[in-house]
Amino acid sequence: MKSPAFDYIRARSVAHALEAYRSLDGEGVYLAGGHSVVPSLTLRLQAPAALIDLSGIDALTGISLDDGWLRIGAMTRHAEVAADPMIRDHAHLFHLAAPHVAHPAIRNRGTIGGSLSLADPASEFPAVALALRAEMEVAGHDGVRRVKADDFFLDIYETAMEPGEILQAILVPPVRAGDVAVFDELARRRGDYAMVGAAVQAVVDAGRVTDISIAFFSVGNKPTRAGAAESALRGARLDDAVIAAAQSALDADLDPSDEPQMPASVRRHLARVLLGRLLGHLGTTA
Amino acid sequence: MTLQDTNTAAARAPHIGQAHRRQTARRHLAGRGRFVSDIVLPRMLHAAFVRSPMARGRILEIDTRDAEQSPGVVRVFTARDLNPSCKPWTGTLDHFATMVSAPQNILAEEEVLWAGHPVAMVLARTRAEAEDACELVMLDIEEGEACVDGHAALTGDAPRAAPGLDSNLCFQTVLETMAVDAAFAGAAHVVEGDFTFGRHTAVTLEPRSVVADFDAASEQLTVHHGTQTPYQFQDIYARHFGLAESRVRVIAPDIGGSFGMKLHLYNEEMATVAASLKLGRPVKFVADRLESFVSDIHARDHKVSARMALDAEGTILAMEVDDMTQIGAFSTYPRTSVAEGNQVVRLMGAPYRMPDYRGRLSVVFQNKVQTSQYRAVGHPIACAVTEALVDKAAARLGLDPFEIRARNVVPDDAYPFVSATGYSFEKLSHEACLAKLRELMDYDALRAEQAALRERGIYRGIGIAPFVEITNPGAAFYGVGGARISAQDGAVVRLTPSGEVQCAISVTEQGQGTETIISQIVADQLGVAPEQVKVTTGDTDTTPSGGATWACRGAGIGGETALRAGRKLQGQILALAGQILQSDPADLALADGHVVDAQSGTRRMPLAEIGRIATYRPDTLPEGADNSLTAAEHFAPSGYPFDFTNGIQASLVEVDVETGIVRLLKHWVVEDCGRIINPLLVDEQIRGGVVQGLGPALFEECLYDETGQMTNASLADYLVPMACEMPDIVIGHVETPTNDTILGAKGVGEAGTAAAGAAALNAVNDALSPFKAEIRQTPMTPLRILAALGHV
């Protein structure tokens, strides 16, 4: 398929991009790594008047530490997320998840900001952002605001960003003593979108879980925190009975849809298996 | 000299049997491939198609007015414009008695019969503009009820998949021996199972592509066509558009994979030719990935019920098999959609001494993409069903899978042998292959490791699957059924004025290295290096007519043709050299680019000198000398109707019994393709074939919903096997040349695909055996494995 014709605008700054978007009157689409946008054009799923390229905006790049918070620029490529030592040390979950996102060629182009803005419920990074309790730095005509990950992902391909707003950076809270992270997904082929996946960020103190956040992806219309499972684990020791209780609690947390190739019951089953394995892994990692 | 003697002579030859790299590889790596999509002609238009969005419906209106006004658009055609120029085609063959299929034509006329059926064709300056205009064609289609499931399609009140059909049954046949019922009645053990094999499709790297170029001034139609069978298409274009054969030239340039998919006739190719004839301009059509999924043929789609009778010692007495093949709304043209099912019912139990057999085949229409011949036609189905039942029987009898097969394969000294399904085997080597495989895979150690891991909750499985492959087909395949599909091939070999060699041959190259092996064979006949033999393929104007490439015939038939043409030229060269050198040609030979003394090997004169004298100084030759340095040969297989090959495969898997995910750990193949011309390319063929067998065993499936929509028609959702998932493939060989030819080569292109899935299926079931679980459907998805395990 060939995409319909479109104009191309290379934005010089966030302000320029916002202005370009406004001038296009709803007919503009931001372009980051392009690995979701460009296929959608060639599949003729959308036909914008213009693409506004964000890749030349310095303010959207860079990884820095500020007051313990790690700031990851929206244009950071998946491959950098996998390789960067600051991300490895201060946002370990992103480091663990990145190799599961697609294939090397796509990771060289795709950006963390693009992935979070797109909010594909099958994507790894949105769930990681939830588990890390990250915050999104969003720029609009009225200035810059911060949105907690819990409030950011609303529905399939839908975020708390207003049309035209730009995700500038992802902010990850400071690392705590005893922080451990585990991540895994069940996919039919390496690099595929997962049948089910989960990111777990926990604080384990002398074998006891003092804090935990668990975020699933590919199980519903958005990345999903497993609140009931978290409650079953908080304050507990990671023994078989506790893990089993957390697995059962998932039934209340997850509401996958029935699909011919993946009935809801199977996805729930896979989610329980995955959680059991991740918690077992957490017990040995901590 | 007997054929036996010449076989040994061929074995001594310096290039046959050696590993030579594919000659096209460097050019392709350097980006100098020339595929149809690379061809750009002056005034060329680009085609895009408007397709039916639904599986069955009646066309009420097609409004093309807006599309015609769209920028860059030259014409918009519907059936009314194009179909009258073309004689309809019907995919039936006489030797499949009673088979029926509705006639087809270029664009849908009154009814649409599958989701993807082309309805209108847009021609524009660019493909993008053509696609823009496709969105402006307004289709008004009244949706009808589609036939989706084969069983349902056969019930009395089912809607018909195509107009004019009395029923949705395309073809039915039964083959049986006398004593089947008695065998089952007296059997100590009967094992049985119902199997489902999903649809999949070829997914070639290069999609289907065609550039049709009609020059009205010279009344010449040239079609650059990404196909494996240019002569077949020359014949089709000539007859269906009423052109003289000489006015039609089909050129198959570089082809990026074909696998059988590109030898069928498609609406889009016919539309492209029709449009060029109408407009007198070159027209290009290159299928994109999405439309490939709903227009390239699909493969398989079988439901099989089978049972096997055995005596108390585990000797197979009989099989009874019922195969339903589901083929879409039409049988494909010109090879039909029946060959697949026909081979399924004829290859059942092929490796075994089984005396009795009953096979029933029903080929059924439905409103989906047509299915037809794809690499290893019918083989994977017959192999998987047979071998699954053999493993079941082994378990029932407490026999090791190797042991039960050793008891049942046709012994290596029992040939010639005629199978219960009527196939004649010249000479196969099952016993040698079984023994070699067992050693190659270190079977006993693997079993020990499997047992140890099971204690730790790790479930590995080992599956083996012997197979028989049909290769080197003669006219029995299609010709006897009235199809204008050549069973013979032709080669023209010539010595150039500078003493080099050129060979124009009818077999074609799709990336497998046909041209390379032909150069090796010709080189050996003429005493030159393969690099000095330039091979030309794929052009109906410049190569002799022939069957080209299908059903594993490039090496066995094409190679033999090249060998005979090379020998003929060798004789001509020696005769001429004898006259020049005043020697008896019988005392001369060709080696290292020279005419040499046959006994001592002493060089007498360079080939270049022969070329020079014959070309520039024929006046110096003795009176009446023949200076011809061109030789042509055509060869059609005689003797056995097919050369059967055999082999055995093994698969080692690990099943995650909680998630249903299968990991392929290792794969082994022992294969006997007769004389090996090029071991490197043989192994490439086997490896690629194995991957195309494992793909549909675990990943590939064209999924349809109940309305006949394909629901995963993109590479995001249709899972092709990729390198990460594929195991290492270890290959061993047994060599049993055929005595039907001088060369002794049989085919190898389909061997890998024939049994890889069967081995994997048996391996997964072996892994699941502690749970008393069994899977009989491919692809073996996590969902299906979890269901077999009772988790869902």
Ligand SMILES: Cc1cc2nc3c(=O)[nH]c(=O)nc-3n(C[C@H](O)[C@H](O)[C@H](O)COP(=O)(O)OP(=O)(O)OC[C@H]3O[C@@H](n4cnc5c(N)ncnc54)[C@H](O)[C@@H]3O)c2cc1C
């Ligand atoms: C074959 C293939 C396999 C893939 N597999 C996976 C996978 O397994 N897991 C996975 O997570 N992803 C996968 N992807 C998607 C890939 O990771 C995408 O690149 C990514 O999701 C989007 O990032 P991008 O930078 O390419 O964004 P783009 O495609 O450029 O943009 C995506 C969307 O976000 C918007 N956008 C981008 N940046 C911003 C911003 N800073 N502010 C506001 N809006 C913005 C765009 O307008 C667009 O709507 C795959 C893609 C392909 C082609």
